[in-house]
Amino acid sequence: MRTFLHFVAEDIIKKYGTNLSRIAVVFPNKRAALFLNEELARLVDKPIWSPTYITISDLFRNHSDKTVGEQIKLICDLHKTYNECTGMNETLDMFYGWGQLMLADFDDIDKNMADSQKVFANLKDIHEFDDLSYLTDSQKDILKQFFSNFSEEQDSEIKRKFLTLWSNFDNIYSSYKKRLAAQNIAYEGALYREVVETENLDFKYDNYLFVGFNMMQKVEQEMCSRLMKQGRAKFYWDFDDYFMKARGVVNHEAGTYIRQYLKYFPNELDISNSDIYHNLDGKKDIKYLSATTENIQARYISKWLTDNDRYKDGKLTAIVLADEKLLQTVIHCIPSEVDNVNITTGYPLQQSPVSSFVKMLISLRTMGYRSDIGKYRMKWVETLLRHPYIKYVSDKAQNILDDYKQLRTFYQSSADLSKDEGLSLIFKEDNLNILSLNIWLTEVLQLVGNNFSQENESDPLMQESLFRMYTLLNRLGDLIKSGDLEADIKTYTKLINQLISTTSIPFHGEPVVGIQIMGVLETRNLDFDHVLVLSCNEGNMPKGVNDSSFIPYSIRKAYGLTTIDNKVAIYSYYFHSLLQRATDITLMYNKSTSNTNTGEMSRFMMQLMVEGNHDIQKVNVNANQNPLTPKKEAIIKDEKVMTVIRSIEKMSPTAFSVYLRCQLQYYYRYIAGIKQPDNEDDEIDNRIFGNIFHKAAELFYQKYINSSVVHQSDLEDDVKNEALLSRIIDAAFKDELFKIPKNIRIDYNGLQIINRQVILDYLKQMIRIDIKLAPFSILGLEKTVSMNLTVNVDNEQKTIRLYGNIDRIDEIDEGGNNRIRIIDYKTGNNNRAIVNSIDDIFDPSKIGNHTSYFLQSMLYALIIRDDKNINPENIRVSPALLFIQHSLAKDYDPTLLLNKEKIMDIAQFKDDFIAGLKQLAEEILDSSKPFLPTEDKSRCETCIYKSICG
Structure with missing residues (x-):
């Protein structure tokens, strides 16, 4: 095909010959210069003195000392x-x-x-x-x-x-x-x-050829007028009769500006030449493709390039991104058949690993550092040390992570973390201000870059992104040092994020070789035979047109300033000039609606359908995948499953409760062995909170476990002893959260301090409850107990060991009629477990009302009732749930209620309870009964296995 630049090159050679040293060719952007140079070289068979190529911006900047x-x-x-x-x-x-x-x-x-x-x-x-x-x-x-x-x-x-x-x-x-x-x-x-406005300008060249301009600002028009008066300016306009008055649509917005400029700046090319200016109405294969996602559009590239071997036409094939955020996906969708690709639009710096690395470094020095204690929060240290760039800083980062996993010290000093020179730089100590922070960031990036180079690794994207980020930080540093940038850390961080989001990494390559991937602006002055435009939606084409300004539209219009009308006309020209000489055109748009997408094709596509004379084919593109609706299915107890089941020798009340809640959850946890992940954070979830309180309660009563009686006066003294209670709480935190020896000092963060105070208040409340109960005896703390249960499984008898851990066992004197209590501490806020009968405890539909607490407490009570070591005199045993948050009521009694009656002795319910346990255990072990999903979907919301079972 003969492109616009081909006709320009022909005219230049015809009028000026091959010595073009006194000519400057002025373009709207730099890219077209390479293509025009190639056209000039192709037209002559002898050496040629090329013209100077400059942009309109260069023309102005070259004539100013600023x-x-x-x-x-x-x-x-x-x-x-x-x-x-x-x-x-x-x-x-x-x-x-x-x-x-x-x-x-x-x-x-x-x-x-x-x-x-x-x-x-x-x-x-x-x-x-x-x-x-x-x-x-x-x-x-x-x-x-x-x-x-x-x-x-x-x-x-x-x-x-x-x-x-x-x-x-x-x-x-x-x-x-x-x-x-x-x-x-x-x-x-x-x-x-x-x-x-400068009267005397010294223009260097004899002729300035303005090529392929559309909209020109007033200053640009003034410059052109001045050069014209001196006989130095010539103009090459790229347009089509379709959007000019001659043979096309009258007053078409795409020709708004060129129609005006032709009156004052005549065209060097013959405007009557239909080969140059009458192409948009010519024969074209145009397809409109709608897709439901942006990724489907990107994946279509591979098919589009290989169909009819489009990729073999190299630079005549263009993929244009109306939404440049698609670039990363597009790059991964180029088929292997393509040898050469030239990417014009830059790669967003924000999507590169160096962006996340710098943000993590800033977070480490701000949110991750406690200046009051001079230590780093391991939460932020861990996040940074897992970044892939850390390997270019130190090879000992994994050692710190391993130590942290073993010894949960949530705060560590710079000295603790500085295992080598690289980590010493990362965890250096200095006065934090924007200059020191900026210098530190550049030093870290320099270290990463040097070590990367020494390892002789080949990763051009990493090299370019590191250089671009390093340059950006250096420029900021210069502004800070000169006093131009005065800001606090918060403002500096926001500016960094804003600059990163607007910075791109240029691609290097041979621009005139291979298929072209570009943004809309880069298409100016260039022609292609095959064109694929992605995300050609309203809002992308035209691009985000808005009138954001302090100056209202009416004043902007009155004084000839840029308005939304100008912006639409400019993009209309880009759109139509891109298509005018192409014969194979595919325009894709996202038809789905969202907060950021209207699901509408570009207005220019609609305009082309209405005003054009082309037969446009419309196609829907999908992923050729049928969406799978998650379906919870029963798990049959095949031989593999039964092998695990037959090996079961013991069961806990928790296992029974999980089975009643959801049989699939039981399968994943106890048969498949998929465990709940440990808490890797320094924050306290409900489970950790409960563990800390349980440990504190255990530590508090340890001194009374060998005493015959706990007296009221003892507890009254204890509840006033703030130092004692604080030591107990700290010891509980060290055991359950920090996992550190007792002799190491704790550095609490804000949330931990709050939780510590709440647990301290709960401990005091428990003591106040017990003051009213005293005197009583402590028989056991955190005691592990068990009993045997004989069940029939597949016509065979099997003995299962039922076991558990009791928070506290005490004995109270009720007027000479003693009673043992099996107490389970509860720090949650729901104490509304209503159970009317033993059957309710084993009813899966009622397990959600905390009936699982009953199963556990009553089982423990039965075990202790028959334990001759703890209960040699065969006295009464009661199950009890002590809800700390609800213990302020007068005459609060944690003894469990069955049908609104206190269970004063578990013995009266033994037969029914054991029968329920046997039936439940036999169901779990029965090979003929599959593991079924729960019918109560609300239970799935908090289940850690919901992503597995659907």
């Missing part, structure tokens, strides 16, 4: 100017987003050479005489957040502060430009305007 400042530098200076002019004291992190908006407005004013004083005067007048009704609810919400979160009733206060901004806009604008000029820098629009 440089364009970096975005963050520009906004830092704008922030200072804003506070000085308004008298406000907005923080940089609050101002940053608004600074970007304000800077864009200033840039637009200068690039369109508007009279700033009139714009801002009109802006001030409009807002002085109206109310806030012109603002949408969302705009009001944004303004309220910016101006310190005012309430709905404070519109007048918002307006006052709003007007302070408007009335100072011109002052901010002029003061800001002076501040930048004093540093010999400028934002782009200010530099452009200053250049065109």
Whole structure:
């Protein structure tokens, strides 16, 4: 195919020959220069002196002694100017987003050479005489957040502060430009305007050829006019009759600007040449493909490239990403047949491992460091040490992780963690401020980069991402050192995140070889035979058009500033120029709706269907997969399962309760052996909280276990002894949470301190309950007990050992009629277990009402009732559940109730209870009865096996 640049090259050779050294070719962007150079070389069979290729931005910058400042530098200076002019004291992190908006407005004013004083005067007048009704609810919400979160009733206060901004806009604008000029820098629009307003410019080249422009700002038009008056400017316009007035749709938005410019900047190419300018109506194979996800679109690439061997046409084949976030998925979907790929759009730095590494480093030094004790929280240490880049810092990171797993010390000092030089750098101690933090980050990245290079590993993405991040941090460091960036750690962190999210990593390659993967903007001036556009949805094409600005639409329109209309027209041109010379076109869009996607095809696709004369094929693309509905199925007790079941020699009350709750849960836990994961965090879940309290209660009563009687006076003294109780609580924490020896000091974090106090209060409450009960005797603490149960399984008798651990066994005197209590401590907030009969305990439908507590306590009571060592005199035994949170009631008694009657002696229920146990055990062991899923779906919500069984 003959491309637009081919016709441009032909005309240049025809008019200027092969010595093009005095010619500058000006493009909207850099990419087209390589393709034009190739076209020029192909057209001549002798050496050629190439022209100089520059962008429109280069043209302006080359004629100014100022440089364009970096975005963050520009906004830092704008922030200072804003506070000085308004008298406000907005923080940089609050101002940053608004600074970007304000800077864009200033840039637009200068690039369109508007009279700033009139714009801002009109802006001030409009807002002085109206109310806030012109603002949408969302705009009001944004303004309220910016101006310190005012309430709905404070519109007048918002307006006052709003007007302070408007009335100072011109002052901010002029003061800001002076501040930048004093540093010999400028934002782009200010530099452009200053250049065109300079009377004498020394142009280096004899001719400036402007190629493939569409929309030109006023400053660019002024530059072109000046060069034209000197006879140095020539123009090559790329358009199609379809969107121009000649033979196509009248006043089509894609031709909005070129129609205007042709009057003043005539075309060097013959506009009557249909080979150049009448292609969009030609024969084309156009397909509209709808997909239900973005990933399905990306996976379609492999089929599209291999169909009809499109990939063999190399640079004439383009994959255009209307949503550039698809790049990572697209890269992985390139088929193996493709040898050469040229990626124009950058890879998002945020999606690279170095981004997460830097964020983890910052979290380590901020949230992960306790400055008051000078130690690191192991939660954050562990997260960082598991990052793949740590291997380039130290080979001893795994040793720290292994030690932490064995000895759960949640805080460690820098000295403890500095096992070698690399870890000493990671865990260095210094005064934390944004400069020291920034320097530290660059040092760590430098170490990673050096060690990576020494290992001779080949990973271009890692090399580029490390370099890009290192450069970004270095620039921030320069701004901090110069005093341009003044911020606290919080603001610095937000800025880092914002900069990372807007930074991309360039790909290197041979641009004119292989299939082309690019964003929409990179397609300017280029033509392809095969075009696949992904995610061509409304909102992506045109790209996020909005009118976010401090300047209302009416004023922008009146003074010739950029409006939403301009942006739509620009994207319309990109869309139609991309298609005009292509013969094989596939446009894909995501038809599913979500918070970020409307599910609508681009308006330009709809327009092409209505206004064009093409036969467009519409196809739905799916993943050729049928969604599987999770189905809970019974597990048959086959020989493999029965082998495990036959090996069962003992059972606990917990196992019975799990089986009653859900037989599948029992299977996964006790037959398949899938255990619940240990708590790897330093936070306290309900299970750990309960364990700590149980341990504290055990430690408290240990001194009384050999005493004949616990007296009321003893407990009254104990409950007042804060030092004793604190030592007990700390010892319980060391045993159950920290897993450290008793002689090591604990450094609690905030949540742990709160939990510690709650457990201390619970312990005191338990003692107060026991004061009312005293005198009594402690017969056992955390005592392991067991009994034999004979069951019939598959016509054979089998003896099962029933076992468990009793929190506390005590004996109380009730008027000479003693009673032993089997006490189980409960720290939860639900004590509403209602049981009317023994059958209720073994009813699976009622297990959710904590009847499992009854099964456990009554079993323990039966074991102790018949234990001659503990109960030689055969006295009464009662099961009891002590709910600490509900023990404040007067005359609180933890003894279990059956049919609203206290169980004063478990012996009267022995036969029925043992029968229920035997029946349950025999069902579990019976080979003919499969493990069935529960019918109560609410139980699945907290089940750790729900992702397995569905």
